[in-house]
Amino acid sequence: MSDRLPGFSTLAVHAGAQPDPTTGARATPIYQTTSFVFNDADHAASLFGLQAFGNIYTRIGNPTNAVLEERVAALEGGTAALAVASGHAAQVVILQQLLQPGDEFIAARKLYGGSINQFTHAFKSFGWNVVWADPDDIASFERAVTPRTKAIFIESIANPAGSITDIEAISTVARKAGVPLIVDNTLASPYLIRPIDHGADIVVHSLTKFLGGHGNSLGGIIVDAGTFDWSTGGKYPMLSEPRPEYHGIRLQETFGNFAFAIACRVLGLRDLGPALSPFNAFMILTGIETLPLRMQKHCDNAKAVAEFLAGHPAVASVSYAGLPSDKYHQLARKYAPKGAGAVFTFSLKGGYDAGVNLVSKLQLFSHLANVGDTRSLVIHPASTTHSQLDDAAKVKSGAGPDVVRLSIGIEDKEDLIADLEQALGA
Amino acid sequence: MNHDAYPDNYIRGILNSVKSIAMVGASPVNVRPSYFAFKYLAQRGYDMIPVNPGHVGKELLGKPFVASLADIDRPIDMIDIFRNSSHIMPVVEEALTLDPLPKVIWMQLGARDDAAAAKAESVGIKVVMNRCPKIEYGRLSSEISWMGVNSRTLSSKRAPAPTQGMRLSLNRMSVGGGDTAASDRAAKNKTEQS
Known part of the structure; x- marks a missing residue:
């Protein structure tokens, strides 16, 4: 009854949901009608x-x-x-x-x-x-x-x-x-x-x-x-x-x-x-009930993976706002202090061919056109999600031919890094 | 009272306590917001009185129109004013001549007159401005959540299935006014600019 503001995690579980008036069902029923x-x-x-x-x-x-x-x-x-x-x-x-x-x-x-x-x-x-x-x-x-x-x-x-x-x-x-x-x-x-x-x-x-x-x-x-x-x-x-x-x-x-x-x-x-x-x-x-838990894990994993990639000799550059050296780091600190998200790109010194090679060797990362899954995902935007753009527009939107995009999941970060390491190494 | 953002408990207290509501500017035209609000509040069990000098002799959903507040034959708990901001003051002045005084003066969505509000508050009348009692009732009871509206309330109790004439529980745990603060700020900025 008192006017207090519940926290984000409480809202993620409760907001909008009330036990069903007819049956008392506690989980929200699927009104398939x-x-x-x-x-x-x-x-x-x-x-x-x-x-x-x-x-x-x-x-x-x-x-x-x-x-x-x-x-x-x-x-x-x-x-x-x-x-x-x-x-x-x-x-x-x-x-x-x-x-x-x-x-x-x-x-x-x-x-x-x-x-x-x-x-x-x-x-x-x-x-x-x-x-x-x-x-x-x-x-x-x-x-x-x-x-x-x-x-x-x-x-x-x-x-x-x-x-x-x-x-x-x-x-x-x-x-x-x-x-x-x-x-x-x-x-x-x-x-x-x-x-x-x-x-x-x-x-x-x-x-x-x-x-x-x-x-x-x-x-x-x-x-x-x-x-x-x-x-x-x-x-x-x-x-x-x-x-x-x-x-x-x-x-x-x-x-x-x-x-x-x-x-x-x-x-x-x-x-x-x-x-x-x-x-x-x-x-x-x-x-959504587990959004706060998942999102923090996504971000923590993404930061660890980005740091690993930034230090790898085969990697030319990493675009992840969670890295202090990134162009968007100050904006990330202002707008997203809990983490800079879990979708980012990197480019390989070996260019397009190295990107294709990497994707084919990854065993945990799934090669598909989606982001924000529990599973870690990888894609080459220039030939898929951004393929309908012309070459100049691809570069302007951050999807040049040498760029690989990752969506980091909620697996153990050590396993994600090991998978990338084996795929980059050979 | 801070008229930019009302605590839920203030609105809840009003809607839980008033029984009779005189609606000034009630319209018999069934696409006007005053008509919807009148009908909804009547269905939720309030004793509704339509006030509109243009329709005396007619009825609104079975309730006879009266020309003015002075023509109402019983004490009124709340006056709900469906008029533009520029027409608020005379209604409030008339309300202040009533005996007994109303407990609440409510100005509809879009209507606000701070001077009139101060006058009413100086004699102990509660004032709400730029809100709709139908929306607030629907929000606090979570009935309005069927439209995807953020009720800003939570409850772990089984909801009653609403039926005609039934008063709903407004006593849910409130999330406070804070979480739609952006909308409240925008309304305040608009008031200050105008």
Whole structure:
């Protein structure tokens, strides 16, 4: 009853979850159902008209998914969240609320290759125009602002090289431009960085990575910080103007500081359809309960592996912000003092061929296109995750031909180092 | 009272204690937020009185409209004002002429008048500004969690299945106002700029 703030680990276990009202089940049940009965015609009409809280259809909301949503909102310090089928789906849903055809958004050049591809090609066909800026040059964001700019998009810890973005500096640019700052927090997870504390208005995750954490379930989530005023100047009509789909409701006026999350649900998820399976929500929730334990182990292992690689004669360079010599070390100390994440890159003196050779000799590391698994992973971004970029863009995004990316798991670090040592040595 | 960030216990105390609520600016139009809030609070067992001089002679969900606070025939615990910030002061001044005085004056989401609040607080009336009682009730009972909203509360007790007319427990362990502090700060900055 008292107003006290539980710690992060308590929230990771409890937030959003309460014993089931009917059965008393303590673990969150998987509500594997498409639909939910109404009490009567008036109840149905109230739910459809957004006048009452409740469940209608799993494409709009589901009780298992709702626990996941509240849990991540609590961990990120947001007002509400919406879970969807993947991180990519989350990005579509977010931008659908913010951009009209012909509008622009500014994105950091250092992003997951899949996002670069989605922004460059798929979104172009919607008339949403991406303008690239360099996260190492804050002024490049200011220069990119035009009257059609509707949002700024960055990653907190950027794929593939684990570089740290100066969220506060870019949030200042966003505030001055009067647009929301969207931060993809996938590689940090809220355990390492809470972007809302640094000025983010919207946080997006691929739940598939560290939050789920076990490499078994896809998912994405959108967190509303409740910080952005959508009402000014008619710039965001999805939120500020009467919605014909809902008999003229204005979402900001009705839902206040969680109107963006509601817009994503009732205008985005409902109409575009990328619903998250309740089974996946359950798997991801189970993963989140151990997020603090796993994330610390991921980071501690990553630091040990990065230190080993930095001292190895076959290695040309290591990009890991946890190393004191790294370009991003000061930013890492400021934004991620508990650890600089577990995804980073290194390059081999032997170039591309040495990279291919290394990958083939590793026995514990799995060669695959994912990050944030309990297992340690390895990939050559230039030929896989970033292969759709041209050569110059590959280098600019940190995925040049000589670069190998690791995602360090939660195995014993001595075993990971021994595996790398045998693969590098021969 | 710090009107930038209310402790949950303050809001909880109000919603647990008031029984009758006069809603000034209640609308019979079923897509207006005042209509939703009126209906929700009535369904949760509060004695709701719609106040709107434009609709006298009509009813809102079976409750007759009255023209003004003075026309209400019974003591009112709380006045919920669904008017823009610029129309708050006259309502508060009218409230201060009532006998007995109301215990709470609540201004809706988006509405804030610090001078009017100070006037009410000087005679011992509790004030809430820029909040919605429907959202706060839904949040503290965790009913609103069905929409993915961060209730900022925890409970290890079995939840009751809500039914029409049933009061829900608001007495969950609170996570405090701190964890959506970013949103509270943004609201404060907006107030200071305007």
